[in-house]
Amino acid sequence: MSVQENSSANAAIVAELIRSRRTIHEFLPQQPPPRELILRGIELARWAPNHFLTEPWRFYLLGPQTAAAIARLNAELVSRKQGPDAGQAKLERWLTIPGWLVVTCENSDDPIRAREDYAACCCAIHNFSLYLWSEGIGVKWTTGAVTREPQFYDLIWVDPTVETVVGLLWYGYPAEIPQTPRKALDEILVELP
Numbered sequence: 368m369s370v371q372e373n374s375s376a377n378a379a380i381v382a383e384l385i386r387s388r389r390t391i392h393e394f395l396p397q398q399p400p401p402r403e404l405i406l407r408g409i410e411l412a413r414w415a416p417n418h419f420l421t422e423p424w425r426f427y428l429l430g431p432q433t434a435a436a437i438a439r440l441n442a443e444l445v446s447r448k449q450g451p452d453a454g455q456a457k458l459e460r461w462l463t464i465p466g467w468l469v470v471t472c473e474n475s476d477d478p479i480r481a482r483e484d485y486a487a488c489c490c491a492i493h494n495f496s497l498y499l500w501s502e503g504i505g506v507k508w509t510t511g512a513v514t515r516e517p518q519f520y521d522l523i524w525v526d527p528t529v530e531t532v533v534g535l536l537w538y539g540y541p542a543e544i545p546q547t548p549r550k551a552l553d554e555i556l557v558e559l560p
């Protein structure tokens with residue numbers, strides 16, 4: 368049965384998937400999820416809505432060498448601001464993160480198109496996250512300072528005049544699932560006649 372031939376069982380699964388997904392901060396170390404599932408997540412990500420079919424997203428699946436280089440770059444930044452102990456602690460933590468994916472968006476000189484393309488990339492990231500969540504894999508979308516460093520772009524072989532990083536995504540099996548609240552619906556919903 369296709370999703371369009373809807374059933375209440377399908378709807379309940381989708382609702383639960385959306386509601387239960389959480390940003391995962393702690394992963395089980397040394398347990399990278401199967402590559403096929405990550406590739407399927409990327410394949411599904413690109414079915415996100417995108418105005419004028421610009422398909423502005425690009426995906427950079429990082430291997431351990433690149434991930435470690437980014438972890439070292441971040442540790443340098445942290446050391447400079449907070450001292451070497453903080454940098455070392457960050458490095459050790461980042462080196463345990465099992466999976467790394469960077470999503471970028473093609474730049475545009477047209478500000479409206481740039482905004483719409485960024486929105487489309489965000490939708491793609493959420494597709495990726497939701498699919499992985501359905502496979503029991505957690506994701507953390509990060510936009511920390513390191514993702515804006517020229518050296519970060521060098522490490523992923525991206526020209527910042529052509530593409531901009533939308534997120535560094537970490538993925539892996541959750542070690543813990545946090546609870547995060549949401550405002551009540553009546554605080555955010557306005558119904559007009």
Ligand SMILES: Cc1cc2nc3c(=O)[nH]c(=O)nc-3n(C[C@H](O)[C@H](O)[C@H](O)COP(=O)(O)O)c2cc1C
Pocket residue numbers: 388389390391508509510511547
């Ligand atoms: C654009 C974007 C950037 C984010 N960057 C970070 C980040 O740098 N560090 C972090 O801990 N979480 C980051 N998050 C995750 C949010 O903190 C998280 O989505 C929020 O706390 C709600 O939690 P939930 O995803 O579990 O519902 C980011 C989320 C988005 C959408």
